[in-house]
Amino acid sequence: MKQEKRLLITGFEPFGGENINPSWEAVAALPDIIGDYKLIKLQIPTEFDHAACCVLDKAVSVIPDVILCIGQAGGRSAVTPEAVAINLREASIPDNAGNKPVNVPVIAGEREAYFTTVPIRQMTEAIRACGIPGSLSYSAGTFVCNDVLYTLLHHYYETRTRIGFIHVPFLPEQARNNEPGLPLEQIIQALTAAITAL
Numbered sequence: 001m002k003q004e005k006r007l008l009i010t011g012f013e014p015f016g017g018e019n020i021n022p023s024w025e026a027v028a029a030l031p032d033i034i035g036d037y038k039l040i041k042l043q044i045p046t047e048f049d050h051a052a053c054c055v056l057d058k059a060v061s062v063i064p065d066v067i068l069c070i071g072q073a074g075g076r077s078a079v080t081p082e083a084v085a086i087n088l089r090e091a092s093i094p095d096n097a098g099n100k101p102v103n104v105p106v107i108a109g110e111r112e113a114y115f116t117t118v119p120i121r122q123m124t125e126a127i128r129a130c131g132i133p134g135s136l137s138y139s140a141g142t143f144v145c146n147d148v149l150y151t152l153l154h155h156y157y158e159t160r161t162r163i164g165f166i167h168v169p170f171l172p173e174q175a176r177n178n179e180p181g182l183p184l185e186q187i188i189q190a191l192t193a194a195i196t197a198l
């Protein structure tokens, strides 16, 4: 029998005055098994440092083959696998613990950036093949999502555990002032397709 692989998949708590975060709504709605992967789901706080610690703590017991974090990127119109994380915290709004770091490293003294270690081009293609807007992103920003991604890529550097991140648009009910929104069903479908391409 084929060995089942483990995917630790996370979504964030709402932040920045929103009362919903599509990343967690979509993760919570995913099936428990997709392709070869058993999904272990975790909601994480939108807080610098603390969010990454929650993922690393959970990973100790899960021993995942892949960790895939999902985050909200209001203003984006496509589902966007991330290519890179940078060693910079620079917040324009406070996180959910009131932290608003400016121009400080995620991990002092460490390298400037890491590339993600999942097949982002295949994942993007799989999303587009469903007829859902998908594109590669070359910046995960400098807020909590980038913080988590950089920390995980640093922690698992040159190990067998692969690390990825996907930013998703606002839900239609969050989108104001002509901002783009994507229905939850389509976000769920896009994530399922991306996981199938892992």
Ligand code: PCA
Pocket (backbone or CB within 6 Å): 012, 015, 021, 023, 046, 070, 071, 072, 073, 140, 141, 142, 143, 144, 145, 146
């Ligand atoms: N998006 C934020 C943090 C939490 C989330 O869902 C970000 O892009 O950094």
